[in-house]
Amino acid sequence: MIRCPACGFESPDTAQWCDFCKEPFRKAPQPKPGIPPEFLALDTGGKITSTPPWLRYAAWSVLAAWLIAILALMGAYLAKQRSQQQDQPFGRSTQSR
Numbered sequence: 188m189i190r191c192p193a194c195g196f197e198s199p200d201t202a203q204w205c206d207f208c209k210e211p212f213r214k215a216p217q218p219k220p221g222i223p224p225e226f227l228a229l230d231t232g233g234k235i236t237s238t239p240p241w242l243r244y245a246a247w248s249v250l251a252a253w254l255i256a257i258l259a260l261m262g263a264y265l266a267k268q269r270s271q272q273q274d275q276p277f278g279r280s281t282q283s284r
């Protein structure tokens with residue numbers, strides 16, 4: 188039996204965490220063969236350094252700016268085409284029936 192270090196509840200030896208309070212018993216990360224050390228943090232639930240949140244927001248804002256710019260360009264292009272069609276009263280659209 189393993190006595191929980193947090194609440195004192197006794198769990199079976201095969202238990203990975205306390206049956207009562209879910210306190211994990213395996214405290215120290217043990218290096219495993221085949222797993223690179225930079226991925227051991229995944230197994231132990233450790234904090235992994237990733238992109239800072241401000242960089243994420245900056246990337247999203249840049250992407251949104253690109254989308255808005257592309258939409259504006261497309262709108263301007265379509266409006267220009269439509270105005271050109273209206274400027275030609277004897278265009279192909281009115282002659283062909």
Ligand SMILES: [Zn+2]
Pocket residue numbers: 191192193194195196205206207208209210
């Ligand atoms: Zn416990």
